[in-house]
Amino acid sequence: MTHDHDLVLRPTQAQIDAALNPPAGRNGGDLVVETLAGLGATTVFGLPGQHALGMFDALRRSDLRYIGLRVENNAGFAADAYGRITGEAAPLLLSTGPGALTSLAALQEAAAASAPVLAISSQIPTAGLGGGRHGYLHELPDQAASFRGVVKSVHTVRTQSQIPSALEAAWKSALTAPHGPVWVEIPQDVLLAETSVPVVTGGDAFPEELPPRPELTAVAAHLLSHAERPAIIAGGGVVRADASGKLRQLAETLQAPVVATPGGKGAFPWTHPLSLQSWIEDRHTTDFLEDADVLLVVGSGLGELSSNYHTFKPRGRVIQIEADLGKLESNHPALGIHADARLALQALLETVTERTDPTASERVRAVLAKVADRIAAQELTLEQDVLASVRKALPADSPSFWDMTILAYWAWSAFDAKGPNHMHTAQGAGGLGYGFPAALGAAAADPNRPVLAVSGDGGALYSIAELATARQYDLPVTWLIVDDGGYGILREYMTDAFGEATATELTRPDYVALAESFGVPGVRTTPETLEADLAKALQTPGPSVVVLPAVLRMFAPTHLTA
Numbered sequence: 001m002t003h004d005h006d007l008v009l010r011p012t013q014a015q016i017d018a019a020l021n022p023p024a025g026r027n028g029g030d031l032v033v034e035t036l037a038g039l040g041a042t043t044v045f046g047l048p049g050q051h052a053l054g055m056f057d058a059l060r061r062s063d064l065r066y067i068g069l070r071v072e073n074n075a076g077f078a079a080d081a082y083g084r085i086t087g088e089a090a091p092l093l094l095s096t097g098p099g100a101l102t103s104l105a106a107l108q109e110a111a112a113a114s115a116p117v118l119a120i121s122s123q124i125p126t127a128g129l130g131g132g133r134h135g136y137l138h139e140l141p142d143q144a145a146s147f148r149g150v151v152k153s154v155h156t157v158r159t160q161s162q163i164p165s166a167l168e169a170a171w172k173s174a175l176t177a178p179h180g181p182v183w184v185e186i187p188q189d190v191l192l193a194e195t196s197v198p199v200v201t202g203g204d205a206f207p208e209e210l211p212p213r214p215e216l217t218a219v220a221a222h223l224l225s226h227a228e229r230p231a232i233i234a235g236g237g238v239v240r241a242d243a244s245g246k247l248r249q250l251a252e253t254l255q256a257p258v259v260a261t262p263g264g265k266g267a268f269p270w271t272h273p274l275s276l277q278s279w280i281e282d283r284h285t286t287d288f289l290e291d292a293d294v295l296l297v298v299g300s301g302l303g304e305l306s307s308n309y310h311t312f313k314p315r316g317r318v319i320q321i322e323a324d325l326g327k328l329e330s331n332h333p334a335l336g337i338h339a340d341a342r343l344a345l346q347a348l349l350e351t352v353t354e355r356t357d358p359t360a361s362e363r364v365r366a367v368l369a370k371v372a373d374r375i376a377a378q379e380l381t382l383e384q385d386v387l388a389s390v391r392k393a394l395p396a397d398s399p400s401f402w403d404m405t406i407l408a409y410w411a412w413s414a415f416d417a418k419g420p421n422h423m424h425t426a427q428g429a430g431g432l433g434y435g436f437p438a439a440l441g442a443a444a445a446d447p448n449r450p451v452l453a454v455s456g457d458g459g460a461l462y463s464i465a466e467l468a469t470a471r472q473y474d475l476p477v478t479w480l481i482v483d484d485g486g487y488g489i490l491r492e493y494m495t496d497a498f499g500e501a502t503a504t505e506l507t508r509p510d511y512v513a514l515a516e517s518f519g520v521p522g523v524r525t526t527p528e529t530l531e532a533d534l535a536k537a538l539q540t541p542g543p544s545v546v547v548l549p550a551v552l553r554m555f556a557p558t559h560l561t562a
Helices: 013-020 028-039 050-059 072-086 104-113 160-175 188-192 214-225 236-240 244-254 283-290 341-349 360-376 381-393 406-414 435-445 466-473 488-498 511-517 530-539
Strands: 043-046 065-068 090-094 117-123 154-156 182-187 230-234 258-260 294-298 317-322 335-338 400-402 423-425 451-456 477-483 522-524 544-549
Touching (some): 028 160, 050 117, 065 435, 072 090, 072 435, 117 188, 214 335, 214 341, 230 283, 294 341, 317 341, 477 511, 511 522, 511 544
Parallel strands (some): 117 182, 230 294, 294 317, 451 477
């Protein structure tokens, strides 16, 4: 018997001749860019360095588009966003030692958010590998050890012939559910040496699928079909699997209310009668979910934010669909289904039976009314008005990228993303500086629609150098900087906990003048003029900066009294 995977395509005579007579002047770096192109990559991000020059030299002999950022961590954030927007593995080219290590925070965010990033770093020359002290520039005893606890997989290349296979394996790893960042390192001498390896003309770019076990989905379908009060938590796995349509169909079949986690924003329509929106940090929502007799959790590990800071204590049966095996039942006992969200939801749709529940939408409205009353009692009109102005100014199909700042924390709960894969934040790892460079990566992925970045002044200073990148590549990103003169949320936390804040106040520049010094137009706005100023900036081609001086407050948490 012959199986499909046993078949080997016979090369043509032209392919044989080309392989026997590769063009002169190629090096190991050419093998890198040829393999990337063969796998389907079109855009790479990064920053050059001495050991990595073989890769960067090869770029000029390829059709790959290069987007160069000013800091490696920002290049990682840009690659992360490119991967989230396109669903493709975004190549990130880095140099040895300090350059590589500077990307770690961005790769942690990509890992936490399951963003496919293919990080390719140079290494010290092959003779220095193995942990000895040879005194090479940028030398580490074991560079890959710094990344093993962060990325999905690590691939070390020692010869040029290993480059195509190592990159193909890393590409598949990045794109196999759960998506995530991977690490490839290649010694300097391997990249620089002339190569006789034939030109790489293709590759197997298709990752393995992760289907659910049928006996588990059969049990899940039975439980959901016979539930009295089913409910659904939709996490980021729904968005990454492009499964929002199937989620909606299942929710309507079961008449099950749906709440989205911060990572699952847009997975379910905001104004749908069954939508609990994203108020997952609210005790009223927590109580509702705890009361469900069958709770379906799709694409979420029920971590800190998604469980109202671990105060959520389900009383009913939990069904958890999760592609990351380490997250399966990590916080709550469940019927655990290790699967891609799209494939698992399809299996449930084929096996559940329709149920009717005329009270479902009424119960949803009641919860949202309680949430609205709680927020209204806190006199937070400024914050609500600012967020509403951002929503009105931003086109419905434009993506937004939010740094770790008070307005973003509001957006996790209160912002209508208008669709899946439209709103992204750094809530996975929680590092500062994500918003603006990530927005640049999204604009590189789709320059035909404006992109919004939102930062506080503290986070903005992490990535101010990327104004040069925005101008150099003329990327259509509008950067909203909410300037409150410090680390606003830490100021609140410390004042609440200790009576006063320490180390939270910042001397900051004139952001409008600073933007204009990069050739980027800037405007200072007010809460009253924000909508108009932001809309105008978003409609203007190229990059722009809008600065809003304002001190915003967070709504009161509910987990401290649970």
